[in-house]
Structures are given as C-alpha cells and as structure tokens.
Amino acid sequence: MSQCPYSPANQTAEWHNAELNFSDSMSYGDYLDLGRILSAQHPLSPDHNEMLFIIQHQTSELWMKLMLHELKAAREHVRLGELAPAFKMLARVSRIFDQLVHAWTVLATMTPTEYHSIRPFLGQSSGFQSFQYREIEFILGNKSATLLRPHAHRPELLQELEKAIATPSLYDEAIRLMANAGLAIDPQRFERDPSAPTQHEASVEAAWRVVYKDPTRYWDLYQLAEKFIDLEDSFRQWRFRHVTTVERIIGFQPGTGGTEGVGYLRKMLDTVLFPELWRVRSTL
Numbered sequence: 139m140s141q142c143p144y145s146p147a148n149q150t151a152e153w154h155n156a157e158l159n160f161s162d163s164m165s166y167g168d169y170l171d172l173g174r175i176l177s178a179q180h181p182l183s184p185d186h187n188e189m190l191f192i193i194q195h196q197t198s199e200l201w202m203k204l205m206l207h208e209l210k211a212a213r214e215h216v217r218l219g220e221l222a223p224a225f226k227m228l229a230r231v232s233r234i235f236d237q238l239v240h241a242w243t244v245l246a247t248m249t250p251t252e253y254h255s256i257r258p259f260l261g262q263s264s265g266f267q268s269f270q271y272r273e274i275e276f277i278l279g280n281k282s283a284t285l286l287r288p289h290a291h292r293p294e295l296l297q298e299l300e301k302a303i304a305t306p307s308l309y310d311e312a313i314r315l316m317a318n319a320g321l322a323i324d325p326q327r328f329e330r331d332p333s334a335p336t337q338h339e340a341s342v343e344a345a346w347r348v349v350y351k352d353p354t355r356y357w358d359l360y361q362l363a364e365k366f367i368d369l370e371d372s373f374r375q376w377r378f379r380h381v382t383t384v385e386r387i388i389g390f391q392p393g394t395g396g397t398e399g400v401g402y403l404r405k406m407l408d409t410v411l412f413p414e415l416w417r418v419r420s421t422l
Contacts, residue, residue, distance in 0.1 A: 182259040187252040194245045202270040213308040228365040235372035242379040264395025279307035279336035321345040343414035
C-alpha cells in the first residue's frame with residue numbers, strides 16, 4: 139500500500155520536489171547576500187522604533203540605486219536615439235517613485251514622541267546628504283555645485299558627483315535628439331554649461347509645441363515627452379508625501395542636517411525638472 143504523500147515520514151525526506159540541500163550550491167540568501175544586508179542595521183538608541191527609521195531609509199537607498207541604474211541607461215539610449223528601451227526604463231523609474239511614495243506611509247506610523255526618543259542619536263545625519271538622491275537630481279537636470287560640499291569628506295563619492303554634475307542631463311540629451319530630428323533649437327542651448335540647472339528656453343518650448351501638435355509625425359518624441367511628465371509627476375508626489383510625513387512627525391522644527399525642515403522641503407516642491415513640457419500645455 140502506498141504511503142500518504144502528506145505523512146510526516148514523507149515530509150522529512152522531501153517537500154513538494156523543492157531543493158532542500160544547498161551545501162554545494164547557491165541558495166536564495168547566498169544570491170541576495172542577505173547576511174550582509176540584514177546585518178547592516180545598527181540602532182544607536184535603545185528605542186524600539188529606531189529600526190523602522192533605519193530600514194525606511196536603507197530600503198529607499200536601495201530603490202534609488204535601481205533608479206540610477208535605469209536613468210543612466212535611459213540617458214544613454216536617448217543619446218543614441220534608441221527610444222524604445224528608454225521608454226521602458228523611464229516607466230520603471232516612475233513606478234519606483236510610486237513605491238517610494240507609499241513607503242512614507244510606513245514611516246508616518248512613527249509619532250513625534252517616538253521620533254524625539256531617537257533624534258539625539260542621529261547627530262547631523264540627514265536624508266539631505268544622500269549622495270544617490272543628489273545624483274538622481276543631477277541626472278534629471280536639477281544641478282547645484284553647492285550641493286557637492288556635503289560629500290567633500292568622501293573623495294570617492296565627491297568624484298562620482300562631480301562627474302554627474304558635469305555630464306549632460308537626460309533632458310539635455312532629449313533636446314539634442316529633437317534638434318537631430320530637424321526641430322529648431324537655438325544653438326546657444328547646446329553651448330550652456332552642463333553643470334548648470336535646467337532653465338526654460340523659448341526655442342525648446344516651441345519645439346515641443348510642434349511635437350504635440352503633430353504627434354503622428356513625431357510619435358517617438360511625443361511618447362518621450364509623456365514619459366518625462368509621468369516621471370516628474372511621480373517625483374512631485376514623492377516630494378509632497380515627504381514634506382507631509384516630516385510635518386506630521388517633527389512639525390516645523392529644524393531638520394537634523396541644519397535646514398529649516400518643512401520650510402525647506404516646501405520650497406523644493408516648486409522645483410520644475412522639465413519646464414518647457416509643463417509650460418507648453420498652456421499654449422496648445
């Protein structure tokens with residue numbers, strides 16, 4: 139008589155044909171290097187809630203690493219005029235921002251009382267000092283040499299950010315692509331300092347207007363424009379959720395990094411990454 143497949147005897151020998159012996163092969167934990175990742179949380183306070191604060195920011199940095207991976211590849215594809223793969227990458231970046239927006243709802247479970255229990259242990263460390271976030275802003279065109287200074291004590295990071303600020307942004311490459319497609323762009327737009335922040339330029343807005351009025355002819359550029367709008371829309375939602383979460387937890391107290399906290403974050407809400415794409419909507 140055959141034995142029941144769910145009997146304790148069978149379950150000790152195998153489990154639904156799953157591999158159970160990894161003494162000579164790579165396991166899930168080995169592949170993901172979970173030993174290092176899960177041992178990288180080092181609370182400095184005795185407070186239970188500090189683990190939330192650490193993991194919130196560590197996971198955000200992991201998502202930002204993926205975001206940079208996608209943005210750099212997308213920029214290169216746009217530079218080469220290969221828009222199909224760039225569309226997929228930019229869509230993924232927008233979804234990463236959506237993921238980060240929802241992550242704020244987890245941190246928002248921290249009350250002011252809980253945060254004040256750990257704040258003395260944070261020193262002057264602040265998300266403002268995130269070098270990955272700074273590189274994301276640089277690749278999207280929001281550049282300022284002043285923001286290199288928090289990284290001067292880490293030469294290897296400073297070198298990466300100096301390279302990032304001096305490299306044409308994703309939007310710069312898109313504007314060059316429009317010129318290559320025969321759209322009229324003022325030549326001075328390509329003579330600007332690539333380390334300067336994106337500024338509105340009339341000929342760029344006019345070129346986007348041509349694209350939006352004849353999407354059949356400029357279908358790829360039309361799609362690219364909408365991918366940029368999707369991305370900035372998601373970025374703005376992330377910024378808003380950030381400032382709301384900070385206000386909920388610390389009110390209008392200064393941030394640990396020295397900024398005015400909520401006041402500073404509210405000013406950042408006015409940042410516009412792709413100015414011509416937003417302004418052209420008023421003239422179509």
